[in-house]
Amino acid sequence: MQDNEKRDKAPFPLAMAQEGEQVRVFLLRGGKGLEMRLTSLGLNVGSDLTVAQHQGGNLVVIRGETRIALGAGMAQKIMVIRQ
Numbered sequence: 001m002q003d004n005e006k007r008d009k010a011p012f013p014l015a016m017a018q019e020g021e022q023v024r025v026f027l028l029r030g031g032k033g034l035e036m037r038l039t040s041l042g043l044n045v046g047s048d049l050t051v052a053q054h055q056g057g058n059l060v061v062i063r064g065e066t067r068i069a070l071g072a073g074m075a076q077k078i079m080v081i082r083q
Helices: 003-009 030-038 073-075
Strands: 022-028 046-055 057-062 068-070 078-082
Touching: 022 030, 057 073, 068 073, 073 078
Parallel strands: none
Antiparallel strands: 022 046, 022 078, 046 057, 057 068
């Protein structure tokens, strides 16, 4: 596997994703409370997301027809891989 391929499949925090980037949720790093909150928003392992906005650490992601706003701290705990 080439370096670019490894980089593309390596998990990274959602907070590092760029606007327009398509990612898949790989891991939720947090306690049960955070996991329940994210799941209630429709964000769980395997969810496909598109980063619609990324400003000052805060993000708006799109999942299906739904837009979800996330703070920087929460976005840091959502590990994703590139699509």
